Amino acid sequence: MLAYRHAYHAGNHADVLKHTVLTCVLRYMNQKDKPYRVVDTHAGAGGYSLQGRYAQKKGEYEHGIARLWERDDLPPSVADYVARVREFNSGAKLEQYPGSPAFARMLLRPKDQLRLFELHPTDHRILTSYVGADRGIEVYDTDGFDGLKGQVPPSTKRGLVLMDPSYEGHGDYGRVVASLRDALMRFAEGVYMVWYPQVSKLEAAQLPKRLEALAPKGWLHARLTVQQPDRLGFGLAGSGVFLINPPYTLHDELAAVLPYLTDVLGQYDGANYLLEQRAA
Numbered sequence: 001m002l003a004y005r006h007a008y009h010a011g012n013h014a015d016v017l018k019h020t021v022l023t024c025v026l027r028y029m030n031q032k033d034k035p036y037r038v039v040d041t042h043a044g045a046g047g048y049s050l051q052g053r054y055a056q057k058k059g060e061y062e063h064g065i066a067r068l069w070e071r072d073d074l075p076p077s078v079a080d081y082v083a084r085v086r087e088f089n090s091g092a093k094l095e096q097y098p099g100s101p102a103f104a105r106m107l108l109r110p111k112d113q114l115r116l117f118e119l120h121p122t123d124h125r126i127l128t129s130y131v132g133a134d135r136g137i138e139v140y141d142t143d144g145f146d147g148l149k150g151q152v153p154p155s156t157k158r159g160l161v162l163m164d165p166s167y168e169g170h171g172d173y174g175r176v177v178a179s180l181r182d183a184l185m186r187f188a189e190g191v192y193m194v195w196y197p198q199v200s201k202l203e204a205a206q207l208p209k210r211l212e213a214l215a216p217k218g219w220l221h222a223r224l225t226v227q228q229p230d231r232l233g234f235g236l237a238g239s240g241v242f243l244i245n246p247p248y249t250l251h252d253e254l255a256a257v258l259p260y261l262t263d264v265l266g267q268y269d270g271a272n273y274l275l276e277q278r279a280a
């Protein structure tokens with residue numbers, strides 16, 4: 001049974017990191033004329049009301065996108081991300097937050113392709129209503145780890161895979177590694193981006209090292225820590241993104257972004273970031 005609903009977390013610090021990096025990568029992919037395919041293995045609902053009862057329950061977006069909304073000192077890559085969130089909102093007020101499929105839809109060109117997997121029946125229905133009828137977009141209500149096999153390599157041999165599971169059970173960590181290993185055998189030159197939570201679990205701490213071992217041609221790892229776990233060691237201290245075959249421009253872009261996000265999104269004095277890479 002799927003208990004996780006991204007609507008509770010939309011626009012939080014983890015979404016800010018993930019979607020800022022996603023927009024950087026898509027802008028880079030758009031620099032070449034050749035069409036590409038984006039595969040979002042865990043797509044979510046596509047868009048979220050920040051006024052609704054889910055987002056309002058804990059108000060996580062108030063410590064995420066809301067802290068950036070009125071700032072006039074955004075680094076260019078963060079400004080571009082916030083501009084996409086503004087594009088998704090009809091007025092000047094922050095009322096809606098776009099999910100990864102919506103960011104991709106805003107940035108992809110008509111010749112590019114988007115493949116979305118979402119297992120939760122309600123979120124799949126909402127996702128379909130957002131993006132379903134567009135040309136070049138296909139939405140599946142099946143398992144994204146399994147579905148990836150049929151999506152790589154794309155015919156143009158250009159593509160980005162976003163893997164953003166909910167890590168509800170322990171199984172997701174192992175499935176991330178196994179499905180990426182398989183996808184890399186089919187499509188070694190693809191760009192792969194994995195999001196993971198910074199929580200007190202051995203699997204989460206070990207995931208970046210396990211992903212490094214899959215990436216002989218180069219990787220980038222960015223992590224943003226914004227808060228302390230609670231007294232019992234629970235809670236989302238921060239999150240990370242790990243990219244295999246990242247754009248060569250990404251490290252320098254994030255070197256300007258991460259200190260800023262640490263400063264603006266940090267909720268305690270020990271807020272910090274990590275940025276490391278091994279170039280091809």
Ligand SMILES: C[S@@+](CC[C@H](N)C(=O)[O-])C[C@H]1O[C@@H](n2cnc3c(N)ncnc32)[C@H](O)[C@@H]1O
Pocket residue numbers: 002004005006018041042043044045046098099100101117118119120123142143144145164165166
């Ligand atoms: C973290 S959310 C995705 C958020 C989205 N990528 C974004 O950035 O806006 C994870 C989603 O994966 C869905 N999900 C969980 N297991 C799945 C699976 N095996 N295949 C496809 N979707 C799955 C959940 O229902 C949830 O909506």
